[in-house]
Amino acid sequence: MPSHPDDPTPAEQPTPEEPAPDRPLLTLRDGLPRIVDTETGLAEVCDRIAAGTGPVAIDAERASGYRYSSRAYLIQLRREGAGTFLVDPIPFVILPRLQEALEGTEWILHAATQDLPCLAEVGLQPSRLFDTELAGRLLGYPRVGLATLVESLLGARLAKEHSAVDWSTRPLPEPWLEYAALDVEVLVELRDLLGAELEAAGKAEWARQEFEALRGFEQAERVEAWRRTSGLHRVRGRRALGAVRALWETRDEIAEHRDVTPGRILPDSAIVAAAQAMPTDRAALLATKGFHGRGAERYASRWVAALQEVATMSEADLPARSPRGDGPPLPRAWAEKDPVAARRLALAREAMSALAERTQVPVENLLTPDYLRRTLWSPPSARDAATLAPAVADQLRALGAREWQVELTGPILVDAILTAEQPA
Structure with missing residues (x-):
């Protein structure tokens, strides 16, 4: 599972x-x-x-x-x-x-x-x-x-x-x-x-x-699912992140074995509290403010073992501060990393909002947001409309866009790519 x-x-x-x-x-x-x-x-x-x-x-x-x-x-x-x-x-x-x-x-x-x-x-x-x-x-x-x-x-x-x-x-x-x-x-x-x-x-x-x-839908397996721990934004330092990962994975193993939802073993807030405090023994762990839950005491030895392992882990084995991914960076970072790509995204988003209003279809149903970002971050190299349009269409199809989505949104993306590179 x-x-x-x-x-x-x-x-x-x-x-x-x-x-x-x-x-x-x-x-x-x-x-x-x-x-x-x-x-x-x-x-x-x-x-x-x-x-x-x-x-x-x-x-x-x-x-x-x-x-x-x-x-x-x-x-x-x-x-x-x-x-x-x-x-x-x-x-x-x-x-x-x-x-x-x-x-x-x-x-x-x-x-x-x-x-x-x-x-x-x-x-x-x-x-x-x-x-x-x-x-x-x-x-x-x-x-x-x-x-x-x-x-x-x-x-x-x-x-x-x-x-x-x-x-x-x-x-x-x-x-x-x-x-x-x-x-x-x-x-x-x-x-x-x-x-x-x-x-x-x-x-x-x-x-x-x-x-x-x-008909072919399958639940996507989440990569580094532990990063979805509620309250993770409060955790500072790679070792503390490593503690969150270790506690989350330990909890997940227990939950899978018992077929109980993980939050009924230990809430996310308890994981964050323990990762911030990094207690080294059972007594210190159970005394940690915010560390509670049905399995807090019952599985205390396993929580402590996970934390002790992280405490001695080499820097190279600790998780990175930001999640790994094969996609583009977060949109808020585009302006700094690639101003032209940021302009492409801004133009496309504005046009997509107008299209959503005209068609009475939510923007996310017109085109999966990830497909939009991937295409605009790394568009085809062609820069004349006649060549770029079919290249964008092919890129969208390869990502998984349906034909009706390609027909409606492809021209918007082509226009954003070409307009963004014109002198202001």
């Missing part, structure tokens, strides 16, 4: 978007289905899904904030002519028969990048998909949470009070299961309305390309 930064505890998680209270509360039209956790039950589900018609609404519940892994602890499915199903994936290693039943169907998901990795873990991968959150972004909706879109387009409230519960709990309480089933109750209807809006806005092909790109 790839390492990841500290997950928020349930109390720290963002408050879900709540629809207006005057809307009617969405309820299950077919009642609450029983949970499926046997081979016989799963076979029946697969037969019924295969016999249904149209796209399949799919959602998955993970135990974020509780578990180290990102595995699915519940999978919800709904298809017209088949009904709604709640599948407990834990008794099954993979779900090949369910994948076979879903083969060739269009999946409807909300915020697909959250669910695709954990669905792939159990062998479920879409032939086609429609992401209602991404569709909302392309259509310019200011808020694209599922509850908000359901309220805006369907005029109903979607209860979200169980969004941060521990889905690894067994047995799952009935109110949680009802909440989970509701998440797929109206996805087919929502997809039809958003699809019609995309067609009317001339954005259906944009969406098709985006959805096709999502």
